[in-house]
Amino acid sequence: MNRGTLKAWFQASRPPFFIATLIPLTIGWILAGSAGPWYPWRFFIITMGALMVHLATNLSNDYFDYIQGTDDGPSIGGSRVIQEGKISPVALKRAIILLYFLAFIIAFYLITTLDLWLMLPVVLFSFFSSLFYVAPPIRYGYHGLGEVFVGINMGPIMVVGTYWVISGRLDWLPFYISLPVGLMVAAILYYQSIPDIRTDRAAGKKTIAVRLGRGRAVRGLIFFWGAIYTSIMVLIWTGHLNRVAIVCLFSIPIFLRLLMLLRKTDDTVVMDEYGKYIRILYFFNGMVIIFSLLFPL
Secondary structure, rough: OHHHHHHHHHHHHHHHHHHHHHHHHHHHHHHHHHHOOOOHHHHHHHHHHHHHHHHHEEEEEEHHHOOOOOOOOOOOOOOOOOOOOOHHHHHHHHHHHHHHOOOOOHHHHHHHOOOOOOHHHHHHHHHHHHHHOOOOOHHHHHHHHHHHHHHHHHHHHHHHHHHHHHHOOOOOHHHHHHHHHHHHHHHHHHHOOOOHHHHHOOOOOOOHHHHOOHHHHHHHHHHHHHHHHHHHHHHHOOOOOOHHHHHHHHHHHHHHHHHHHOOOOOHHHHHOOOOOHHHHHHHHHHHHHHHHHHOOO
């Protein structure tokens, strides 16, 4: 495999978004380790499996959006590796099958060796959510449900699931902590759909942003992040997070800057680049939650 091919697969994997997987997994691990053994080897296996699913999801989105013509023309959605002729659809399809197969082997290994058979329905739900985001016949991402399923999978399922595998039991605390995390990941997906409103609408992809239109979709960001900050404050007030987490409010100026920048441009490419601010917000607030769990007052 030459350097150009490696760069193409790196582009297809979209590694900046992997933080969306690593933060909830880490939170679940810390919560479990704080109450019992840390089991770092289990966490490593969980992380490998989750990253395989995340990568498979990215590739399948590229593949099925290409097949259905969603990312044709001026669209900036996806990694664009097929449209740019860097990776063939057949190669992507093979990679998707291999990644899902390996992830299933990891999940099956954990379930059988740790006797966690009650987790099997959760694993199947995550698999179908990953595959059918844009894959026919369900394509729930085309019907405005992408943020809902992504929020559930990368919030409660990842945090609670990691806690469950590490500790061997269920608890309400990981669920509560997972709520702002799930909202933040959903906000990443929600923002990414705003620059592509025009092309998504033309392709029949009725995301929440498409249904709202650009103006109301941008205002929807205020609702998202208002709910995120509120949920963190409630967790502090109820004692589920310590007072260190109030540092999350220091990220509000970053969000306000994003809103100001969005008001000044209609350029979809520029808007897509501004998505870095949403990822910065997620990383900052995710790390605040992690720090507050590691060093409670």
